[in-house]
Amino acid sequence: MTRIHALGHYQPEQVLTNDELATMVDTDDTWIRQRTGIATRHIAKEESVADLATAAAGKALAASGLAPEQIGQVIVATCSARDRVPSNAARVAGRLGIPDAVTFDLNNGCAGFTTALATADHTVRAGAASHALVIGAERMSEVTDWTDRSSCVLLGDGAGAAIVSHDGPADGIGPVVWGSDPSRAGAVRLEGAWQPRFGQEGQTVFRWATTELAPIARLACERAGVAPSELAGIVTHQANLRIIESLARQLKAPDAVVATDVVHSGNTSAASVPLALAKLVERREIPIGAPVLLFAFGGGLAWAGQVIRCP
Numbered sequence: 293m294t295r296i297h298a299l300g301h302y303q304p305e306q307v308l309t310n311d312e313l314a315t316m317v318d319t320d321d322t323w324i325r326q327r328t329g330i331a332t333r334h335i336a337k338e339e340s341v342a343d344l345a346t347a348a349a350g351k352a353l354a355a356s357g358l359a360p361e362q363i364g365q366v367i368v369a370t371c372s373a374r375d376r377v378p379s380n381a382a383r384v385a386g387r388l389g390i391p392d393a394v395t396f397d398l399n400n401g402c403a404g405f406t407t408a409l410a411t412a413d414h415t416v417r418a419g420a421a422s423h424a425l426v427i428g429a430e431r432m433s434e435v436t437d438w439t440d441r442s443s444c445v446l447l448g449d450g451a452g453a454a455i456v457s458h459d460g461p462a463d464g465i466g467p468v469v470w471g472s473d474p475s476r477a478g479a480v481r482l483e484g485a486w487q488p489r490f491g492q493e494g495q496t497v498f499r500w501a502t503t504e505l506a507p508i509a510r511l512a513c514e515r516a517g518v519a520p521s522e523l524a525g526i527v528t529h530q531a532n533l534r535i536i537e538s539l540a541r542q543l544k545a546p547d548a549v550v551a552t553d554v555v556h557s558g559n560t561s562a563a564s565v566p567l568a569l570a571k572l573v574e575r576r577e578i579p580i581g582a583p584v585l586l587f588a589f590g591g592g593l594a595w596a597g598q599v600i601r602c603p
């Protein structure tokens with residue numbers, strides 16, 4: 293019915309190391325690696341969210357072999373974009389020569405990409421478009437409080453993109469599990485009238501992610517008719533290596549390749565799942581057609597995930 297047809301990813305050139313961060317705030321490489329697994333992150337100097345999104349989307353479009361005219365929907369999942377109107381999706385469409393697609397941005401924090409993927413999947417299933425372009429793109433460095441050591445060490449910039457097409461197998465993109473818990477809406481924040489800054493209650497989020505999310509991820513598998521033990525890949529939101537490893541352990545998927553792009557990219561919010569997936573696919577670490585769990589979570593507190601067949 294639907295499938296992820298092609299992927300693309302892009303990160304800005306500049307790499308910021310833990311040692312460099314230690315010259316900016318009171319931190320050190322050992323603390324960051326032990327608590328988060330992160331070694332480096334990419335930081336955009338000049339590039340906007342639309343620039344990052346266009347770079348990743350252009351690669352996905354080229355890899356798909358489709359003509360720009362065939363794309364009927366463009367969604368950019370982002371929470372860090374400075375520009376609101378025209379939407380970043382409209383900018384991407386303009387730059388890639390996509391003439392008349394429905395274009396809009398979607399903000400569901402770090403769960404943005406998988407939420408957008410489900411939205412595109414539903415659009416294509418309903419016959420409202422034959423091919424959709426779904427992008428997660430973030431310039432988190434622009435909304436980072438560079439004086440707050442508890443959060444500035446976590447974040448990074450980048451983009452990942454996927455083409456969703458109508459000509460896939462029945463289980464090419466599995467049913468989504470998605471939802472949110474408004475009682476903990478304040479646990480991750482990006483607030484402020486003109487200059488929003490990232491903030492969070494790290495331990496609240498850590499406990500939530502490591503105790504409550506595995507059953508929801510299992511539900512995505514159940515809805516797709518795939519036992520967790522059959523998963524060939526697990527691509528969760530890349531927030532923290534310990535969270536990733538905990539989720540993978542709880543899912544009991546011994547043969548699954550577990551994405552750990554957080555080590556090199558930090559937390560790129562809505563960009564993290566498509567970035568990590570695109571890299572795994574590029575390195576051909578997962579066989580084509582094998583089941584892969586995508587599972588993102590974050591501010592809201594919100595989650596969205598689905599089992600896809602590896603493109």
Ligand SMILES: CC(C)(COP(=O)(O)OP(=O)(O)OC[C@H]1O[C@@H](n2cnc3c(N)ncnc32)[C@H](O)[C@@H]1OP(=O)(O)O)[C@@H](O)C(=O)NCCC(=O)NCCS
Pocket residue numbers: 318319320323324327328401402441442443445480492493494495497498501531532535589590591
């Ligand atoms: C953010 C996170 C890495 C912090 O790790 P933690 O083990 O919970 O650390 P704490 O916040 O309890 O802080 C422990 C100590 O380290 C200190 N600390 C915080 N950041 C530090 C840093 N970068 N370098 C050195 N010390 C730091 C704290 O001040 C605290 O010191 P204290 O004990 O003297 O008060 C962790 O809570 C986490 O990953 N949470 C989940 C976040 C997440 O996934 N967010 C997703 C958002 S989409």
